[in-house]
Amino acid sequence: xxxxxxxxxxxxxxxxxxxxxxxxxxxxxxxxxxxxxxxxxxxxxxxxxxxxxxxxxxxxxxxxxxxxxxxxxxxxxxxxxxxxxxxxxxxxxxxxxxxxxxxxxxxxxxxxxxxxxxxxxxxxxxxxxxxxxxxxxxxxxxxxxxxxxxxxxxxxxxxxxxxxxxxxxxxxxxxxxxxxxxxxxxxxxxxxxxxxxxxxxxxxxxxxxxxxxxxxxxxxxxxxxxxxxxxxxxxxxxxxxxxxxxxxxxxxxxxxxxxxxxxxxxxxxxxxxxxxxxxxxxxxxxxxxxxxxxxxxxxxxxxxxxxxxxxxxxxxxxxxxxxxxxxxxxxxxxxxxxxxxxxxxxxxxxxxxxxxxxxxxxxxxxxxxxxxxxxxxxxxxxxxxxxxxxxxxxxxxxxxxxxxxxxxxxxxxxxxxxxxxxxxxxxxxxxxxxxxxxxxxxxxxxxxxxxxxxxxxxxxxx
Numbered sequence: 446x447x448x449x450x451x452x453x454x455x456x457x458x459x460x461x462x463x464x465x466x467x468x469x470x471x472x473x474x475x476x477x478x479x480x481x482x483x484x485x486x487x488x489x490x491x492x493x494x495x496x497x498x499x500x501x502x503x504x505x506x507x508x509x510x511x512x513x514x515x516x517x518x519x520x521x522x523x524x525x526x527x528x529x530x531x532x533x534x535x536x537x538x539x540x541x542x543x544x545x546x547x548x549x550x551x552x553x554x555x556x557x558x559x560x561x562x563x564x565x566x567x568x569x570x571x572x573x574x575x576x577x578x579x580x581x582x583x584x585x586x587x588x589x590x591x592x593x594x595x596x597x598x599x600x601x602x603x604x605x606x607x608x609x610x611x612x613x614x615x616x617x618x619x620x621x622x623x624x625x626x627x628x629x630x631x632x633x634x635x636x637x638x639x640x641x642x643x644x645x646x647x648x649x650x651x652x653x654x655x656x657x658x659x660x661x662x663x664x665x666x667x668x669x670x671x672x673x674x675x676x677x678x679x680x681x682x683x684x685x686x687x688x689x690x691x692x693x694x695x696x697x698x699x700x701x702x703x704x705x706x707x708x709x710x711x712x713x714x715x716x717x718x719x720x721x722x723x724x725x726x727x728x729x730x731x732x733x734x735x736x737x738x739x740x741x742x743x744x745x746x747x748x749x750x751x752x753x754x755x756x757x758x759x760x761x762x763x764x765x766x767x768x769x770x771x772x773x774x775x776x777x778x779x780x781x782x783x784x785x786x787x788x789x790x791x792x793x794x795x796x797x798x799x800x801x802x803x804x805x806x807x808x809x810x811x812x813x814x815x816x817x818x819x820x821x822x823x824x825x826x827x828x829x830x831x832x833x834x835x836x837x838x839x840x841x842x843x844x845x846x847x848x849x850x851x852x853x854x855x856x857x858x859x860x861x862x863x864x865x866x867x868x869x870x871x872x873x874x875x876x877x878x879x880x881x882x883x884x885x886x887x888x889x890x891x892x893x894x895x896x897x898x899x900x901x902x903x904x905x906x907x
Contacts, residue, residue: 475590476589476590476591477589477590477591479589479590481590482583482590483583485590485593486576486579486590486593489575489593489594489596489597490572490575490576492597493571493572493575493597494568494572496597496603497568497571497572497603497607498568500603500607500608501561501564501565501568501607504607504608505608506560506561506564506608506609506610507604507608507609509609509611510535510609510610510611510612511560511563511609511610512533512534513533513534513535513536514533514548514551514610514612515533515548515552516532516533516534517531517532517533517538517545517548518545518548518549518552519552520532521545521549521687522549522552526687526688526696527695527696527699528684528688528696528699528700528703528704529699529702529703531545537703538703538704539703539704539706539709540612540645540646540647540704541643541644541645541646541647541680541683541684541704541705542644542683542684542687542688542700542704543641543644543645543683544612544615544644544645544646546683547612547615547645548612551563551566560610563610564607564608564610567606567607567610567614568606568607570606570614570615570618571602571603571606571607571614573618574614574617574618574621574814575596575597575814577618577621577622577624577625578596578621578814579593579596580625581621581624581625581628581787581818582817582818584625584628584783585783585784585787585788585818586782586783586784587783587784587821588784588817588818588821592817592818592821593817595816595817595836596813596814596817598840599809599813599840599843600840600844601806601809601813601840601843601844602809602810602813605806605807605809605810606810609807611807611810612645612646613646613648613807613808613810613811614810615645615646616642616643616645616646616648616649617642617810617811617814619638619639619641619642619645620639620642620649620652621814622638623635623636623638623639623642624786624787624790626638627656627659627786627790628786628787632660632663632664632668632672633671633672633675636672636675636676637675637679639652639656639676640675640676640679640680641679643676643680644679644680644683647704647705648797648808648811650797651793651794651796651797651798651811652790652793652794653793654744654748654793655752655789655790655791655792655793655794656672656790656793657669657673658748658752658753658789658793659785659786659789659790660672661762661766661775662753662762662766662774662775662776662781663774663776663778664774665766665770665771665772665773665774665775666766666767666771666772667771667772668772684700684704688700710728710802711802711803711805713727713728713803714847715803715805715806716803716804716805716848716853717803717804717805717806717808717842717843717848717852717853717856718801718803718804718848718853718856718857719802719803719853719857720847720848720849720850720852720853720854721850721853721854727803732802733802736800736801736802737800739800740796740797740800743796743799743800743864744793744796746868747792747793747796747867747868750868751792751867751868752789752792753776754781754782754785755776755780755781761775762775762776763775784818784822787818788818788819788822788867791812791815791818791819792819792864792867794811794812794815795812795815795819795860795863795864796864798811798812798860799857799860799861799864804856806843806846809843816836816839816863817836819863819867820832820835820836820863820866822867823866823867823868823869823870824862824863824864824866824867824870825863825866826862826866826870827870835859835862835863838855838856838858838859839856839859841855842855842856842859843856
């Protein structure tokens with residue numbers, strides 16, 4: 446009887462299962478193996494570049510705020526220096542000076558192709574934002590590259606950047622550059638870039654509470670005051686060539702009361718997050734004060750219980766920073782996890798957005814790139830399925846126009862679930878401490894091979 450041969454691995458019957466297993470292994474590696482992180486970033490970047498060009502050429506540009514921006518620029522170029530009198534078709538100019546300067550530069554583009562040229566510039570900014578956020582995620586150490594995929598799937602985000610040319614992306618690209626500077630330990634540079642972002646739009650103030658906590662932990666009291674001074678000086682320098690005058694205090698007051706108007710009310714018809722609230726309540730002073738109190742209360746809770754992940758917590762940090770030394774950092778760098786800076790800043794922003802008196806559709810850009818990181822570090826309560834559901838619910842809410850009782854209620858509920866997860870899901874929000882004193886943890890070195898165990902010589906029998 447002839448011997449039985451083992452099945453040939455090259456036969457069609459065995460190639461199928463092997464190929465399927467190899468494909469599954471490849472997909473898992475691309476999603477979770479950090480060796481392929483930048484390979485995935487490159488693929489997503491190229492896909493976004495192609496999709497962005499396709500959107501610009503195939504989807505009509507949406508006329509909303511761009512004409513008003515250009516009209517405001519023309520008033521500025523015509524010599525108007527009273528900030529309260531610079532207006533466009535949508536109303537007076539309510540953004541800081543750097544916004545005006547940037548759109549003045551865009552105004553210099555050839556008139557016939559100005560919008561299309563601006564769309565290409567905003568596409569470049571969209572791609573730069575993606576790269577900055579991918580770098581932030583990479584240096585947050587524990588985040589797999591699969592979380593970058595949702596950053597490419599938002600119809601609302603593509604619309605805000607490429608079809609509507611709002612100023613929100615300008616502020617956010619500078620903000621992410623500031624976050625990355627802080628993660629690299631460049632606190633002065635980070636303060637400068639943060640202030641430039643604030644010079645575009647006032648929403649950047651939502652990150653300030655988290656920034657102050659981080660600066661105190663990493664730099665100490667004196668250097669925190671130095672960082673605040675840097676931010677303040679830049680806010681004074683930006684408008685000074687045209688809108689700040691020591692001889693005419695009215696111009697100075699006009700600028701700051703217009704660019705940083707904290708009392709400004711929004712129209713109920715455009716709200717994304719409070720549609721389920723009656724219009725009379727939405728416009729009431731009591732509602733505004735209640736939201737302000739909720740904002741302050743949530744910041745205090747997170748600052749006290751979650752933003753000092755060291756033994757002894759916030760009390761230890763305050764005692765070291767206020768009573769022991771004003772110049773030395775109260776928290777040793779190696780005791781903080783690599784994602785601490787990004788998580789605190791993004792949580793601070795989410796708290797502000799949850800308690801905002803109103804959110805408009807372009808405000809989606811304020812936190813869209815931050816949601817996967819927040820879900821990963823506790824916002825999803827450690828559940829991948831819940832995380833996917835929460836992400837989808839935010840996209841549904843922002844894609845529903847005009848907003849409805851369901852969409853606005855769902856958005857608020859999603860924000861609250863994420864915040865509660867960040868507050869109470871300890872396993873994700875208190876990861877193991879990474880013993881690396883550098884601001885950006887270096888890649889984990891390959892383990893050193895163990896020295897061979899010496900084998901004792903045996904005496905030969907004589």
